Amino acid sequence: QLLADENTRGANLTTHYKLIIMSWLNASVLSSDDVFDETADELSLMDKEWTNNMKKRVLDGYVDGADAGEDASLQEGFNQGFIEGAARTAAVGTLKGTVCAIQSWYQIQHPGTPVPASVTELLQLITQHEHQVLDSINKDLENPPQTVSDISESMEDLEVKGCSESDCCKRAENMDMDSPSQPHTNCPESVKTTFSLSQSLNHLVQRCMDIVTELGLPHEIKDDLEKLKTQ
């Protein structure tokens, strides 16, 4: 008898809480399209509402998390970028300052004589190079190179497996040749740009060193310029 009473009470309570849960779910339901599905029974309706409700919870959490993550990492990103950007313009800034000093020295030492064309030309070329460096920094950040995780995710999406076939790389090359208009990944392009910019800087530094020799200026200037050359 006690067991039967307990079971009845339990069943009543379960029905009671079921109603509470349903009313709670109804209050926070997102889409009510399926609510009027007359064929759906009470349980499947509850399931759908539950799913919708939990989807909304996930979304709410995502939005809050995205804002918090962005706020927390913005300064760190700024600091990283600041140091990277600073490192990329130090050499060209120094070189330009050096050539400007030589130009002004010449003007003071030889009043009325025009500054040698080699100096003014070099200054123009350095200014161009400077703009290219600043442009390349902006370009790199507009089209950031893909991260390893991005690439691996894409590979997973494409179901790319390991390089087991011997001719797969060859086939990839052929594909590349067949479709030259296909956009390439940004990484090789930015590496190429950085390489050509450092070559160009080395060339400009060498021209400045030649001018120092031509004008018979102190060798310490050349020693400092040598340090600006990149490998």
Add this chain to the structure above:
Amino acid sequence: MAIERSGDIFDSILLADDMFRGEGYREGYAQGTCRGLMGGRRHGSSHGARLSNEFYFYHGFASTWKYLLQQNTDAKCRKRLKVLESLLGLIQDCPLVDPQSAKLPNDAEKIRAKFRQVMELFVVCLQLDQISCLQLEQRLHVSLE
């Protein structure tokens, strides 16, 4: 026993609610971190590049002039050398690798003021539009404020 069971039902609902929200939060946080790092890097890189370009320009200018003057011993040259060394010292002490340093905006102002003094002292006929120092200064004033 039945009351305990009913407690479990509510706990499960609340736990599920927190769990789903937490799951979304973690995923969002990871994406937000990525976005914050990229956005921060974009701004930081541009500011760092411009500030470094400007200060290293001053550094190259001052150190070259220092070499050009070091053989001269007259009073005028000694005075010029002193100002140049002072400018070089300021640039060396400037925390260019620490953008969050509270010293940076103040140091930047000091460096610019010292460079202006150098220009006056040398009566240098530099073409400012070519060097674009003024443009840089204007941009930097905005970014450092």
